[in-house]
Amino acid sequence: xxxxxxxxxxxxxxxxxxxxxxxxxxxxxxxxxxxxxxxxxxxxxxxxxxxxxxxxxxxxxxxxxxxxxxxxxxxxxxxxxxxxxxxxxxxxxxxxxxxxxxxxxxxxxxxxxxxxxxxxxxxxxxxxxxxxxxxxxxxxxxxxxxxxxxxxxxxxxxxxxxxxxxxxxxxxxxxxxxxxxxxxxxxxxxxxxxxxxxxxxxxxxxxxxxxxxxxxxxxxxxxxxxxxxxxxxxxxxxxxxxxxxxxxxxxxxxxxxxxxxxxxxxxxxxxxxxxxxxxxxxxxxxxxxx
Amino acid sequence: xxxxxxxxxxxxxxxxxxxxxxxxxxxxxxxxxxxxxxxxxxxxxxxxxxxxxxxxxxxxxxxxxxxxxxxxxxxxxxxxxxxxxxxxxxxxxxxxxxxxxxxxxxxxxxxxxxxxxxxxxxxxxxxxxxxxxxxxxxxxxxxxxxxxxxxxxxxxxxxxxxxxxxxxxxxxxxxxxxxxxxxxxxxxxxxxxxxxxxxxxxxxxxxxxxxxxxxxxxxxxxxxxxxxxxxxxxxxxxxxxxxxxxxxxxxxxxxxxxxxxxxxxxxxxxxxxxxxxxxxxxxxxxxxxxxxxxxxxxxxxxxxxxxxxxxxxxxxxxxxxxxxxxxxxxxxxxxxxxxxxxxxxxxxxxxxxxxxxxxxxxxxxxxxxxxxxxxxxxxxxxxxxxxxxxxxxxxxxxxxxxxxxxxxxxxxxxxxxxxxxxxxxxxxxxxxxxxxxxxxxxxxxxxxxxxxxxxxxxxxxxxxxxx
Numbered sequence: 001x002x003x004x005x006x007x008x009x010x011x012x013x014x015x016x017x018x019x020x021x022x023x024x025x026x027x028x029x030x031x032x033x034x035x036x037x038x039x040x041x042x043x044x045x046x047x048x049x050x051x052x053x054x055x056x057x058x059x060x061x062x063x064x065x066x067x068x069x070x071x072x073x074x075x076x077x078x079x080x081x082x083x084x085x086x087x088x089x090x091x092x093x094x095x096x097x098x099x100x101x102x103x104x105x106x107x108x109x110x111x112x113x114x115x116x117x118x119x120x121x122x123x124x125x126x127x128x129x130x131x132x133x134x135x136x137x138x139x140x141x142x143x144x145x146x147x148x149x150x151x152x153x154x155x156x157x158x159x160x161x162x163x164x165x166x167x168x169x170x171x172x173x174x175x176x177x178x179x180x181x182x183x184x185x186x187x188x189x190x191x192x193x194x195x196x197x198x199x200x201x202x203x204x205x206x207x208x209x210x211x212x213x214x215x216x217x218x219x220x221x222x223x224x225x226x227x228x229x230x231x232x233x234x235x236x237x238x239x240x241x242x243x244x245x246x247x248x249x250x251x252x253x254x255x256x257x258x259x260x261x262x263x264x265x266x267x268x269x270x271x272x273x274x275x276x277x278x279x280x281x282x283x284x285x286x287x288x289x290x
Numbered sequence: 291x292x293x294x295x296x297x298x299x300x301x302x303x304x305x306x307x308x309x310x311x312x313x314x315x316x317x318x319x320x321x322x323x324x325x326x327x328x329x330x331x332x333x334x335x336x337x338x339x340x341x342x343x344x345x346x347x348x349x350x351x352x353x354x355x356x357x358x359x360x361x362x363x364x365x366x367x368x369x370x371x372x373x374x375x376x377x378x379x380x381x382x383x384x385x386x387x388x389x390x391x392x393x394x395x396x397x398x399x400x401x402x403x404x405x406x407x408x409x410x411x412x413x414x415x416x417x418x419x420x421x422x423x424x425x426x427x428x429x430x431x432x433x434x435x436x437x438x439x440x441x442x443x444x445x446x447x448x449x450x451x452x453x454x455x456x457x458x459x460x461x462x463x464x465x466x467x468x469x470x471x472x473x474x475x476x477x478x479x480x481x482x483x484x485x486x487x488x489x490x491x492x493x494x495x496x497x498x499x500x501x502x503x504x505x506x507x508x509x510x511x512x513x514x515x516x517x518x519x520x521x522x523x524x525x526x527x528x529x530x531x532x533x534x535x536x537x538x539x540x541x542x543x544x545x546x547x548x549x550x551x552x553x554x555x556x557x558x559x560x561x562x563x564x565x566x567x568x569x570x571x572x573x574x575x576x577x578x579x580x581x582x583x584x585x586x587x588x589x590x591x592x593x594x595x596x597x598x599x600x601x602x603x604x605x606x607x608x609x610x611x612x613x614x615x616x617x618x619x620x621x622x623x624x625x626x627x628x629x630x631x632x633x634x635x636x637x638x639x640x641x642x643x644x645x646x647x648x649x650x651x652x653x654x655x656x657x658x659x660x661x662x663x664x665x666x667x668x669x670x671x672x673x674x675x676x677x678x679x680x681x682x683x684x685x686x687x688x689x690x691x692x693x694x695x696x697x698x699x700x701x702x703x704x705x706x707x708x709x710x711x712x713x714x715x716x717x718x719x720x721x722x723x724x725x726x727x728x729x730x731x732x733x734x735x736x737x738x739x740x741x742x743x744x745x746x747x748x749x750x751x752x753x754x755x756x757x
Contacts, residue, residue, distance in 0.1 A: 044420075045391060045394045045395065046390075046394040046413075046416040046417055046419075046420045046422070046711075046714060047415075047416040047419045047420055047711040047712065047714065047715075048419035048420065048711055050394070050398070050419075050420035050421075050422075051419070051420050051421045063747050066743065066747060067743065067744070067747050068740060068743055069740070069744065135568055152568065154571070155567060155568070155571070155729065238571075239514065239515055239571070240514075241513070241514060241571065241725055241729065241731075242567065242571065242725060242726075242729030242730075242731050243722070243725055243726040243729050243731025243732060244722070244726070244731070245731060255718070258387075258388075258391040259387050259391065259514075259718050260714075260715045260718040260719070260748065261390075261391070261394065261416075261714060261715060262715065262748065265748075
């Protein structure tokens with residue numbers, strides 16, 4: 001009898017889950033598998049290969065190996081990733097810490113500033129930042145007041161501007177994560193360390209950071225995955241240029257697939273992004289475990 | 291062990307979701323394209339029994355002010371079968387590159403394919419090869435205007451692929467150097483300035499920079515955002531002037547002294563600050579140059595097509611009453627002034643019927659109506675383009691337009707882009723190469739090396755050649 005009940009529960013559970021599973025398979029698993037399949041073809045958006053595409057084996061992957069822009073875009077992706085991660089995490093941590101220490105004016109001004117960057121959509125962030133960094137933009141006007149001549153931010157240091165924009169966009173997420181983690185750090189341990197004569201910095205480095213290690217790892221992983229996929233922000237601010245200076249893998253993938261119209265090659269580049277994502281994720285989980 | 295397996299599985303799932311994000315750009319573009327034509331295709335008749343004709347063209351953000359919008363609506367007003375059809379405008383506001391991608395996607399489904407689509411001639415071979423366009427042979431053969439020699443023969447050949455006609459050309463064009471005569475006067479340059487070599491252009495730039503330091507001497511398209519304009523109007527306008535072509539004897543030329551010479555000229559313009567890279571990164575800047583900077587004398591020279599005069603007319607987006615007197619229009623010289631002395635690239639836009647259109651006959655009848663003498667005469671004036679019909683070109687109203695005679699004369703030295711379905715790929719690498727040089731990101735040598743590897747990768751090294 002008990003066995004039968006158990007069976008019924010199982011069946012009911014499966015039925016209830018079924019719609020979700022079907023949706024996942026139809027809109028997630030199948031597209032991923034198709035993407036994988038297309039990456040072995042010469043499918044194009046237009047031209048004769050749009051109608052009669054063939055499977056060309058690993059040709060796209062060999063092509064990638066010979067394509068220098070692929071290496072440039074990997075390099076750019078890593079710079080963008082490391083810059084954004086460091087900026088978002090350090091800034092997020094520091095702000096969370098300062099919020100905790102409780103200067104209310106600081107809390108009232110800085111908190112909303114970073115939350116705004118997180119809450120408003122990517123498109124708006126991109127437009128805000130390009131007008132901020134434009135030659136006739138806010139930043140140059142402010143600098144002009146103190147006598148600094150105009151700097152062509154978007155042209156001379158495009159990577160820095162997109163990284164800064166992404167930091168503004170993403171810091172609040174890290175900040176919120178760290179805030180909740182910091183709340184979990186037992187004040188007794190901190191008190192004890194204080195009594196033992198540890199300085200503020202020592203307490204942060206030796207007590208607080210080890211305590212929230214798990215959050216740091218999770219946060220790094222989540223930020224890595226979302227940063228790797230950033231497309232709109234860069235595309236709208238610099239279009240991947242000047243030249244290929246801010247062409248990251250997603251931008252290059254888009255350009256190959258939809259501008260040069262080589263859908264097959266574009267999907268092969270998407271696979272590259274997937275592989276990088278997998279490698280980094282596995283790496284983080286290992287570090288976290290150790 | 292289980293923990294380890296679990297953590298790796300989780301990592302994989304997260305990474306997989308990333309790929310989902312990555313490929314989501316596919317869906318996004320797809321969605322945008324189908325949205326712009328969502329009521330097209332199958333739902334071809336309206337509630338009151340009229341046939342619905344969906345039309346797609348590229349809009350530059352001017353909506354009802356767009357010359358094409360005006361041409362089609364004005365032609366529709368007098369259309370004899372007005373009671374039977376209804377027009378559904380599904381124009382796409384996008385950069386040129388995005389327009390082609392959206393159209394290529396829209397043409398692949400019955401639900402999104404319009405009934406009439408505006409296509410650039412350089413794109414026709416590619417869309418014909420993809421099977422996206424209707425063969426118009428039967429239609430044009432029973433159209434007197436077409437068979438009776440009203441259309442220029444070279445223009446006709448531009449819309450013919452594999453011996454069949456796939457579109458009706460509605461613009462022809464030529465390019466040259468526009469200059470502001472007031473700025474030239476200040477700099478002590480002649481009003482009838484006519485450069486004989488590229489060096490003459492650089493010399494004029496130098497003079498302007500010295501005499502009028504606030505003026506930007508030269509502007510040309512040089513960014514990837516300008517799409518085909520950068521390839522055709524800047525790079526090819528130079529390259530073909532050295533005596534070399536992009537595609538020669540069935541091979542793409544990917545490395546040569548002449549490519550380098552063309553890139554060096556671009557480099558000279560930008561590194562000497564005769565031209566500024568600030569004005570090449572967004573589409574807004576190029577509109578600004580045409581509509582404001584050149585008329586205001588902030589830019590002295592501009593390498594651009596005849597059609598910009600459309601903007602300066604009363605009906606245009608930047609009316610300029612005395613543009614005919616204030617502007618000069620010089621022919622683009624060959625590199626060292628070698629024969630034939632001048633050069634222009636020529637192309638144009640066409641009206642085509644997608645193969646998935648379900649109202650082909652109605653679409654053809656409306657195209658014919660739009661292209662008849664009166665309507666087309668109106669259209670060429672609205673757009674400020676060269677006529678593809680010789681009878682319209684002979685009309686007094688047409689030939690009285692400023693610069694039209696000059697622009698037509700330029701066609702004597704006209705070159706056309708390769709009629710090859712791979713050109714749509716190659717051209718995107720040309721744009722990257724030019725931007726790399728203009729922005730100072732790469733030297734001309736490195737930019738050419740990258741172009742070579744990009745093109746070899748895209749079309750196969752066996753289809754490329756060094757000269």
